[in-house]
Amino acid sequence: MLGAAVDAALTGPYHRIMALNLADGRKVWLKRAERLTGRMRLQKGDGAKGFARERDGLHILGQAGLPAAPILAEGPDWFVTPDLGPTLRHLMWDHSGDIVPVFAAAGTALARLHLQSYRHGRPAIRDFCWNGADIHFIDLERFSPVKSDPRGLALDLLMFAHSLVADGFRVPDPVPLHNAALTAYRDLAPGIWAQAQTTAAWLRWLTPITRLKSGSRDFRAFGPTLGLFSRDRG
Template sequence: MVNDDFQEYVKQLVTKHRDERIYPFQYKGKKYWLKQPEKLKGIWLLLKPHPKKSFKNELYTLLKLAEQNAPVPKVSYYSDHFFVLENVGLTVSQWLCNKNIDEQQKFLIIYDACLALIDLHAKNLVHGRPAIRDITWDKGKVTFLDFESRSNSQNQNWVVIRDMLFFFDSLCREEDISDHFYSKSSVVLSNTL
């Protein structure tokens, strides 16, 4: 349970940053993320016609997955109009763009993310769109973010395959990774799958 000071601080942030979908902040030395429904304009109103519904679905999904001990960020505080997540580290995409870490470390991060996705599927859970920008890694701990995309398919095998395709597609789009690294990774990861 969060204390009254934290709740009041968050309410002030919601008011001050009401037009920002995602806002990072610090509270007593700890990093958090304030997330609010998207405020769409123009063509986006046609492409994403129900941002509040999507927002509520994402919150519900995070809370349900947390109950099932899935690797998701802790929802520290929420209402109908916002929720606050504890920070869970850099995304896999951010790690892969980091010029200060070697290919071995990058491979370990991808490997950990792949194993975490496999473990998620072993629990009969799916992400929906596990792009590497929606997966974090912190000292070996993998956490999944952004559960807004869902498949209507009831076929569990299909949604698992869809998850893996999204994961590898997002990985292959990463410009900071060499072809040699992809080749090496694909051999090892194919033996894991």
């Protein structure tokens, strides 16, 4: 059943990512290697390499018992994952009910990854899914199978915090979500948290530069992100 749906999609027009509704009611996602040409290839790198990195990363993390999207089927340039629910960015922007525990679960999931010395590569909240029970990581295109030192893990944590802040500009009161995610992380991985505080103190030198491009959400988030790691906050 899965095979037939995948075959049909693969012979149809190219889409990098596609939701497939199977005849038995299940929904799955088909992801294919990026087809980049010319200038885009120079800017974004080789699509096949990113694809292989992601697929291998999902396998490695799955085997390590970490919450990455499970691969249901794969071919040389595609794989299928089950529907893992909305992303945390979706939930932050549009939700009903209490999502504070979901953000705490995301902080815990990232800390568990880091305690095994793996970094996600770009743990933005748009690349975490919540299926109602568990968090899963998707989109591991920048994953490295090489274990990281604490400084690399701290940078991963800073990227996570940055995405919480940047996506939070769109909602009235994001602070409880930031706190839930970061407190849960810190409770589980205080050593990496402390390293991130040190890194953040250094990066503070760059804050004036980010004001030059204040229109961009990513730049605007820079200073407030570092503020979350201030030692004065205790």
